[in-house]
Amino acid sequence: MATEIRVPTLGESVTEATIAKWMKSEGEAVSADEPLVELETDKVSVEVPAPVAGVLSSISAQEGETVEVDALLGAIDAAGAAASSKPAPEAKSEPAANAGGGEEIEVRVPASGESVTEADIGEWFKKEGETVERDEPIVSLETDKAAMDVPSPAAGVVKKIMAAEGDTVEVDALIAIIEAGGSTSNGVAPASEIGDANRPSPRAAAAAGHDVSESSDKPLSPAPRRVIAERGLDANAIQGSGKDGRITKADALAATAKPAQQTRAPSAPRDLGDREERVKMSRLRQTIARRLKEAQDTAAMLTTFNDVDMTAVMELRNQYKDLFDKKHGIKLGFMSFFVKACVHALKEVPDVNAEIDGTDIIYKDHYDIGVAVGTDKGLVVPVIRDADLKSMAEIELEIAEYGRKARSGDLKLEDMQGGTFTISNGGVYGSLLSTPILNQPQSGILGMHRIEQRPVARNGEVVIRPMMYLAMSYDHRIVDGKGAVTFLVRVKENLEDPQRLLLDL
Missing domain, CATH: 2.40.50.100 (RNA polymerase II/Efflux pump adaptor protein, barrel-sandwich hybrid domain)
Known part of the structure; x- marks a missing residue:
């Protein structure tokens, strides 16, 4: 009897995936739990293992097709004999x-x-x-x-x-x-x-007067080629950090900041029409734009602001950073304070930790905090599960591990599923203030920003303090203004007086 292979659950907000690659062909023998096919969503890839040992008797979805959750991918004949492999119909040949x-x-x-x-x-x-x-x-x-x-x-x-x-x-x-x-x-x-x-059609290469991708004797993939062409760089002058010395998009962007690597020749003044270039959006960028717009169109999104004096947190870090690192093997960062402060506030304002499902509201008694991480491929949001039950050291270790996985491309789909609230830190890029967009179907997201010395009034005197602006975007369909402001005030109070977290105040 044949055993069906179906698309697994891909997370609450993910309903479909694309067949990226079949690792076996029809007629080939497979072992139980051996990877059969790779699925891709807009952010990660996931491998589907064989449910039983046997022979891959049929493939129902071909590479490149888009399939929904629980769709039939193929079947395994547990009692069959291996047959000759058949090539996957990826390209027609006549x-x-x-x-x-x-x-x-x-x-x-x-x-x-x-x-x-x-x-x-x-x-x-x-x-x-x-x-x-x-x-x-x-x-x-x-x-x-x-x-x-x-x-x-x-x-x-x-x-x-x-x-x-x-x-x-x-x-x-x-x-x-x-x-x-x-x-x-x-x-x-x-x-x-x-x-x-x-040869490939050239992109206008600014004032260089030729297509840098053609003049290069290094192989270039589309992403770095676009950066190099659009910014007039010399590909031969860029040191590649990818496999076999290939130039990555990050290499090209880094070269942009080094004027010595740009080989633009002086050019005569041009007409205004020649100073503009129309470039088609990549498919990935079109998908990102569509999803962000869907978030804005679906939720009644609103943002409230506050600022926080980071003096107490910074003094606490300086006092215990060496002892913390020695005992736990990880540096004490700001993010663990923010995760704990948010969990404490979420318990007081449960609407922010809930989500809308049709005409129902789902209130959640678990606190799974998504931490936004920027990568070359885009923004990913791995989740720290049961953050209320973890120590600050466990949170810091988990964040560090997620950062390593994000940079190496090892994040798995399950790492980013099921978050109830998200924290985004634009401060690492120098952002002073922003209005973060919700990570659907969540109802709230906190935006952190850079810390800067600002004059503030304390006890009738003007003093200089390390201040940070906080921005909390929320879905006004479920979270009232009072609840959003209360949440943000509690986060501010917990950070300005971290002892409140220990005393559960």
Whole structure:
């Protein structure tokens, strides 16, 4: 009897995912708990393991398709025998007559789900005239949901590339021709002799006068290429920190801050029309923009402000930082104070720790605090679960581990599920004041900002204190103004007098 493979639960606010990669083909033997398929949401990837040992008898959803929670992905025959592997239908291939050599095989844009009708050419991994192996990735495609690699349908030579990087192509569009079994001697020019007409379409490279991605002898992926082209940088002068010395987006952004690495030549004054450039938004940026706008359209979002004197917290840190580090192996930071202060306030104002579900309000007696972390791929919000039951040392250790995972790309989907309230620290980037957007379906988010010395009145005298502005955005459909202000005042009081936390006042 066949055992079904279905899309697992992806979190309260996540209802769908994209098939990123099948690690097994139909007919292949699998072991219990062996990863079968990788799913992607807008922020993380998750692997679906085999529920039983056996043979992968069928695949119901192909790579690139968008599937909902509990959708059927495939089936495993526990009693079946391994059969010969079948290639995943990632690219259509149709033979054509070729008088000059081997069989010509077309590479077309694969289907990527019912709601996806087009994609952008992300990066060509091969050039015209280069040899390829069967199933070797030759081009990456980007949709508004995910990126996917299209493999070569046969071994041979890339005879013709029909679409340049950055082009938008529809499903089933012809993007390349492979000459099966061919070689560079079969009338196909080597990559070094291919003209500019067959190279990726250039972006305007400011005053450099040429496409920096073409002048570079380093391989560039789309993200750093866009930064380099838009800011007129010399890719050859940038030290890559990625695998095999590849330049990452972070490398390109870092180079922007170093004028010595910019090779812009002086240019004559241009007309106003030549001083503007229209660049299409990436699919990922379109998705981020849509989701942020949905949050604004769904919730009755409002922000209230206050400021907090950080003197007591800073003095407490300075007094015990060495002892804390020696005992727990982690530095005592500000975030653990804020997490504890927020939990204390959430217990007093439970509306902020609740969420709306249709016409119901769900009040939560657990305190799972999301901590926003910035990465090269965007903002992620890992969750500190049961923060009310953890010590400040445990909170600091967990935050440090989440930061490491975020930077290395090791965060898992379950790390970011089920938060009840979020804290975002824009102060690490120098922000003085902001209005954070809710992390749906939560009803509240606290924005921290930079600490700066400001004159304030204390006991009839003007003194200089380390002050921080706090911003609390909330969903006015469930949280009244009184509740929001009370919450923020309690956070302020707990930080200005941390002993209140110990005494539960």
